[in-house]
Amino acid sequence: MLMKNWLSSLPIKPERKKYLEKLGIDRDVAQDYVDACEIRFNDAVSALQTAIEDLDAKRAWFKSETERRNSEIALLEECITIFKEKVDSMKGYLRERIEDYQPDQVFDKTSLRGVEF
Secondary structure, three states, X not given: OHHHHHHHHOOOOHHHHHHHHHHHHHHHXXXXXXXXXXXXXXXXXXXXXXXXXXXHHHHHHHHHHHHXXXXXXXXXXXXXXXXXXXXXXXXXXXXXXXXXXXXXXXXOOOOOOOOOX
């Protein structure tokens, strides 16, 4: 404030007037630059926020897909276990059928009725 009063009290010379006009133009240009930087900054913050939200969405999707895949793997392992148990239980039955068929080439003792697969 004191500086403004002092500057206004000085006599207006052409050099001083040119210098003040130049300072005024420089101040306007600097303010425009600051405004443009603020706009770019806000755009960058907005883009960063969008990227963070996208990352969070992808992270949640990846987690849900991993859980789904793990449950499918568990179900497949259970199916494989059941299949192995069925195959193991069939071994004796098939061996008995082969032994029944070999001597006379007729299935006498074994039949498919009543057998649970």
